[in-house]
Amino acid sequence: MTDRILMSSPDVGEVEERFLVEAFRSGWIAPLGPDVDAFEREVAERVGVRHAAALASGTAALHLGLLTLGVRPGDVVVTSTMTFAATANAIVYTGAQPYFVDSEPAGGNMDPALLERALTELTASGARVAAVVPVDLLGKAADYTRILPIAERFGVPVLSDAAEALGASHAGAPAGSFGAASALSFNGNKIMTTSGGGMLLTDDADIASRVRYLSTQARQPAVHYEHTEVGYNYRLSNLLAALGRAQLTRLDEMIGRRRAVREVYRALVADVDGVEIFGGADDAEDNCWLTSVVVDPELTGWTAADLRTALDAANIESRPLWKPMHLQAVFADAPALLNGNAQRLFETGLTLPSGSALSEKQIARTADALDAFLGAHV
CATH class of the missing domain: 3.40.640.10 (Type I PLP-dependent aspartate aminotransferase-like (Major domain))
Structure with a gap:
């Protein structure tokens, strides 16, 4: 393994x-x-x-x-x-x-x-x-x-x-x-x-x-x-x-490394209908701490959970975006003003390996796994 x-x-x-x-x-x-x-x-x-x-x-x-x-x-x-x-x-x-x-x-x-x-x-x-x-x-x-x-x-x-x-x-x-x-x-x-x-x-x-x-x-x-x-x-x-x-x-160096990882993912999903980099249309001022994708299953025919399962099978960690606080049991009774966006992002978003410590081999392995999944679901 x-x-x-x-x-x-x-x-x-x-x-x-x-x-x-x-x-x-x-x-x-x-x-x-x-x-x-x-x-x-x-x-x-x-x-x-x-x-x-x-x-x-x-x-x-x-x-x-x-x-x-x-x-x-x-x-x-x-x-x-x-x-x-x-x-x-x-x-x-x-x-x-x-x-x-x-x-x-x-x-x-x-x-x-x-x-x-x-x-x-x-x-x-x-x-x-x-x-x-x-x-x-x-x-x-x-x-x-x-x-x-x-x-x-x-x-x-x-x-x-x-x-x-x-x-x-x-x-x-x-x-x-x-x-x-x-x-x-x-x-x-x-x-x-x-x-x-x-x-x-x-x-x-x-x-x-x-x-x-x-x-x-x-x-x-x-x-x-x-x-x-x-x-x-x-x-x-x-x-x-x-x-x-x-x-x-080393902060600027590490931010640059994370941005480079994001660009790898951006290139892979650029031509895939229904998949986009989370917040990526306007990310020039981001530090690229974590890079996520958002999946529209009506366009892709598959879900963020399907991608997570495939990555896990390749021994690659990923996870949904933050589960909103108003959906957490501990805060179920707290007041909230909602429009549905946070829940939608939680249900359709997936965060990918993003760290500056990733080796070139690890980045390539993750990219290959993502590319293989996308290719199998065209």
């Missing part, structure tokens, strides 16, 4: 080893240290924001971002239904109620028109909408040109979930630079990784200071351990920050 081709495995090598060994030899093994400080500065500079707080996960960044924006029990937070569960989970951690908004038809991101309608209806009902959390889906930034003015008109702060989008941009501005604050993820499958980890980005010094305070157990500046409120053990370790610094030096 040939080795399984994975969707997005970590891309690490000699550069990462060197940074880690240097951090290890420095003696800064415990959480925090000079590599954390440097990592925060370097990511903030890359994204073009004033402040960054390195944290244990992207979920932690979302959680603390919501808390620092004043989200409290009983509030409503409007977010994308097409996302990973962490976005909605972080809202629930605060005691607030997630309210899910459906997607634009092509890119799967939050539909600004539905957002405006949701905020209008929620405001009229007397609900306290404490935040809007758009999600930059699979490395494509949401339409902040439309979303930010809508949220501002209703007096609601925006926390951008840019977990999947480092290196992407919207209207020339980097993902992670939008809203009052934004959250990044450095999980093992992301565009760059610290093994596990995340970061909150903001231009607001008070938000950054508050996040650092809460993420270190809300410890007061006393010689003993003094606490006046509940905090969290959410800070990133110095060793993992060193890994992140190494990855950051």
Whole structure:
């Protein structure tokens, strides 16, 4: 049996080893240290924001971002239904109620028109909408040109979930630079990784200071351990920050590699009726974190599930697009404003191996399997 081709495995090598060994030899093994400080500065500079707080996960960044924006029990937070569960989970951690908004038809991101309608209806009902959390889906930034003015008109702060989008941009501005604050993820499958980890980005010094305070157990500046409120053990370790610094030096290279993989798939499906690259008609500003195809079974005669079965038989990993939050059992009772796009994309989309660590042989093997399937279903 040939080795399984994975969707997005970590891309690490000699550069990462060197940074880690240097951090290890420095003696800064415990959480925090000079590599954390440097990592925060370097990511903030890359994204073009004033402040960054390195944290244990992207979920932690979302959680603390919501808390620092004043989200409290009983509030409503409007977010994308097409996302990973962490976005909605972080809202629930605060005691607030997630309210899910459906997607634009092509890119799967939050539909600004539905957002405006949701905020209008929620405001009229007397609900306290404490935040809007758009999600930059699979490395494509949401339409902040439309979303930010809508949220501002209703007096609601925006926390951008840019977990999947480092290196992407919207209207020339980097993902992670939008809203009052934004959250990044450095999980093992992301565009760059610290093994596990995340970061909150903001231009607001008070938000950054508050996040650092809460993420270190809300410890007061006393010689003993003094606490006046509940905090969290959410800070990133110095060793993992060193890994992140190494990855950051290679970010553009890794994005380029992922884009090259996307172009291989684009060429294969270009002349196939009923198959298209997800969001690919306008992807110049994407980071190409994951590449997916969308299948119209009425035109193809086969489904995304059929393709997934064929790839699995060839020991190649693939998976559907995110199952929308409003279809998840845990959020079945949450309010939502829907147009059907997220469910359609979930049912017809399939994500293909996309990682920058894929070898030329693995890319060729995946392309051959995809080409063979398409050829057999002409």
